[in-house]
Amino acid sequence: MRIMGLLKADKESEAGVPPSPELMQKMGKFIEEIMKAGVLSATDGLQPSSKGKRVRLSEGKFTVTDGPFPETKEVVGGYWMIQVKSKEEAVEWASRCPASDNEVIEVRQVLEFADFPADVQKAAAKFPEMQAQSGQQRR
Secondary structure, eight states: OEEEEEEEOOHHHHTTOOOOHHHHHHHHHHHHHHHHHTOEEEEEEOOOGGGOEEEEEETTEEEEEESOOSOGGGOEEEEEEEEOSOHHHHHHHHHHSOOOTTOOEEEEEOOOGGGSOHHHHHHTTTOHHHHHHHHHTOO
16 A cells, blocks of 8 residues: 655744754655665655645635745645555554654555545546556555
């Protein structure tokens, strides 16, 4: 199963303050562990929300809001995607991630094509790349 670990932004990351060299060394070791275990698919930090936009659909119309966004608890600061056998394994990896006090790492399973009901799969049958991506990501 594919699992995404979402690292929440904080006041410092939202202000554009880079992580300390010590934290980057710890994060580098953590990422190296995941890579050596063969479960890492992708990982990235994200620019502050002040450099982003939110696109909202309401009553058939799109509204674009420029960042920054007021609630950092709603902002993702980075992520990693891993391919593991269970949610418990994903939680174990998340618990190894170097984090600051009170930092939150959200662990969520990716919704795979096979997870959809048959009628939804049939409606999406003309999108074989969705099926292929989902199928080749399985472990």
